[in-house]
Amino acid sequence: RYEGRKDFAVIMQPFFRNTLLPLDGNGKPDLSFFAADCFHFSARGYAEMAMALWNNMLEPVGEKQTYNNFTHDRSKLKCPNPEKPFLSTLRNSGFRNSDLNLEKSEPSVPYWAVVVAVAVGVLAGSF
Numbered sequence: 001r002y003e004g005r006k007d008f009a010v011i012m013q014p015f016f017r018n019t020l021l022p023l024d025g026n027g028k029p030d031l032s033f034f035a036a037d038c039f040h041f042s043a044r045g046y047a048e049m050a051m052a053l054w055n056n057m058l059e060p061v062g063e064k065q066t067y068n069n070f071t072h073d074r075s076k077l078k079c080p081n082p083e084k085p086f087l088s089t090l091r092n093s094g095f096r097n098s099d100l101n102l103e104k105s106e107p108s109v110p111y112w113a114v115v116v117a118v119a120v121g122v123l124a125g126s127f
Contacts, residue, residue: 009089014066015052022070033070044072051077058084060093 002010024030031038033045041049052068055078059065069076086092 003090006091009091011057011061011089013053013056014064015056015068016049017066019068019070030070048072054078057087060084060088061090062093 002008022030022033024032033042033048034040035042035045048068048070051074052065055076056064058078058080080086084092
């Protein structure tokens, strides 16, 4: 939708896709990363997620880290450099050709096939 724009980009940041539960020295879950409800992050957990998100935004598309290692190490924070002083997008990562062909194309699956599949799924699930 936004690929043709030169002033706006939407890029998925997959830093949390393959993240494992942080463990303490005894191999048990490290609760210091979680709030009292054990579901939300604590300030320490949010700091780790913020660093992982920032690092993901600086990594080129196609080379983004898909996990967070919860090391609580500030030295892993990446910084822009003179060669790439910007956030990575499809266009400036070289992942796709910058001369995009944005002609309208037919969807690969007709809309009626989706409707039929949903109806069959609902019927099968109800039985």
